[in-house]
Amino acid sequence: MIAAMMTAANLGARLTGWGFVVFTVGSLGWATVGLSSGQTNLLATNCFLTLVNAVGIWRWLGRQRVYEDGGKSASQASRRAAAPSLFTATGLAGMPVVDSVGDRVGKAVEGLVECATGEISYVVVASGPPTGIGEALRAVPRQAIRFGCDFLALDMPRNLFDAIEPLDGGDWPVKVVLDHAS
Known part of the structure; x- marks a missing residue:
């Protein structure tokens, strides 16, 4: 539930990315339960969810974070420079x-x-x-x-x-x- 709120709130790349980290911990936990109890459907489903969550982590803590950080740095630097002040579109x-x-x-x-x-x-x-x-x-x-x-x-x-x-x-x-x- 915490991960769902973190991703649904869409409060920036870092928070959304960490939501996917929390999702990953949950899916790995359930995959472990599926493996130890012989529930192959639970194991397969959560292995797939772990893969999906890994993509979310890569997107939001990797690529998207770089985009946001770059835009923020240009915006902040422009306020201190002789150039026109910028904000990201x-x-x-x-x-x-x-x-x-x-x-x-x-x-x-x-x-x-x-x-x-x-x-x-x-x-x-x-x-x-x-x-x-x-x-x-x-x-x-x-x-x-x-x-x-x-x-x-x-x-x-x-x-x-x-x-x-x-x-x-x-x-x-x-x-x-x-x-x-x-």
Whole structure:
């Protein structure tokens, strides 16, 4: 159960990878039980799960960790350098979003990038309770967002953000235009 919570929480490569380590300990334990009790189905199943967990460890504590560490190091170094400050594109999801007076309105869940230009077209912002139950997703055009290193700031008051029509499930728009008449 602990391993399942560690991997399901998706709180970064290290925590997810260590979740797979916990899974591996469990699958090796059950494989040992299967071997010592002659339960070949239990043994075979847990040998397979151990292989799957090994792939998870390699992916999350190996390759994915290197990606995250590289992005973090570039981001941190850019804040101390004469170069423009950077943040990772994958770091956009989960960034807090504040309104024009600095009050938290939610978090970014995705940024949609135009293929031809490579520029962000709009950011989907989730607002509502932290559990995600009853949250509303709104598409905010790039022109209405200022990017900080640790947060996104809306260039609009909260009432204009709240007036943006919530998205309908997985049916997101191709283009977003902000209606300032609201």
